Amino acid sequence: MVNETNKKRIVIKIGSSSLTSLHGEISRRKLEKLVDEVVRLKDDGHEVLLVSSGAVAAGYRKLGCLSRPESLPEKQAAASIGQGLLMESYSDLFLSHGYMGSQILITRSDFSDENRYNNARNTINVLLERGIIPIVNENDTITIDRLKFGDNDTLSAKVAGLVDADDLIILSDIDGLYDADPRKDENAQLLDRVHEITPEIEAAAGDPGSEVGTGGMKSKIDAFKIAMASGISSFLGKASTDGIVYNAVYGKAVGTYFEPTSEQENLNQKKQWIAFNSGPEGDVTIDHRARETIVGMKESLLPMNVHHVSGRFKKGAVVRIHDLEGEEVGLGVVNYSSEQLKKMIGLTEPELESYELAAIESKDLVCHLEVSLPVGV
């Protein structure tokens, strides 16, 4: 039994391929196995949040489709039927063990709005602290393609960051990360520990292994990058292995452990929101001197170092910061609107001194070289 000091907050993500039968429908047996493992962790005193796929798989037959649909409206309609059925199964199973599940459906735009992001955190904290098991999925029925998380891997890492989890466990149909796509290279080796996502690892990560999987290893690697930058230990293992979740929490499972190093700066929650969720609204180009001070010395960006501004944004928006070569340096929250910043360009230093604030305060600045931000997440 754990006590308050070794009690963990654990986020578990299970993919469609691990919850479905060969025909692509939800497998009650697989759901039961997962619930049994979560119950063991709850009985030990841990807090557990599930990120579960499976809404489309649980609903497409009831919609009248013979196989998993391809078109977006049909997938959304299937998810509308299936999400309720999936939750009913989870609720029944958890209740039979004396635990309560709760549903949370999230869209990307919920996370790009800082107030809604913070509100989601407050709600989930109440649920976890009261022993409930929140069950999170993307709100498939209403999200439009362009604005979808799409796969639940990056969603699970962002949720783990949101609730300040200790561990993120991603379950899949494979027993860990290999140094090459195992379907293409029969000599591919399982990596048991990863401290850094190198370009070689990125290159080895391939597409989904089944018709029902969405993100493949690529989206899992994006997820592990987010978790590592947020200081969260992660694990990737095979959902069908007996005791996989329970053993992973205690460091005894076969699979890949992703461990953030102590030298790496862990992004605080505000910086996590800026880096992974905010959705930048404009671009600011800075000169070489500024690049050195904000990246190397981690100082604020001053208005006189702003070279060019594009896009229309208000004070408080998140913007991308580029150097003069066009390379993206990082992201930050601006203290001036685009109109004000544009007026400042070309002013002399004494003229600019009357402005008290930095263009971007160092506390609201996230640099690419400081943490390896996943590109395109």
Ligand SMILES: Nc1ncnc2c1ncn2[C@@H]1O[C@H](COP(=O)(O)OP(=O)(O)O)[C@@H](O)[C@H]1O
């Ligand atoms: N380097 C790699 N290591 C392990 N699996 C890989 C790698 N590259 C591609 N894959 C494939 O990724 C699949 C898991 O992703 P996916 O099908 O999306 O599953 P899930 O539904 O669990 O998210 C594996 O079955 C495997 O075939």
Ligand SMILES: N[C@@H](CCC(=O)OP(=O)(O)O)C(=O)O
């Ligand atoms: N949100 C979708 C699942 C998306 C999906 O399949 O993601 P993944 O399990 O990461 O391959 C659903 O519930 O059907």
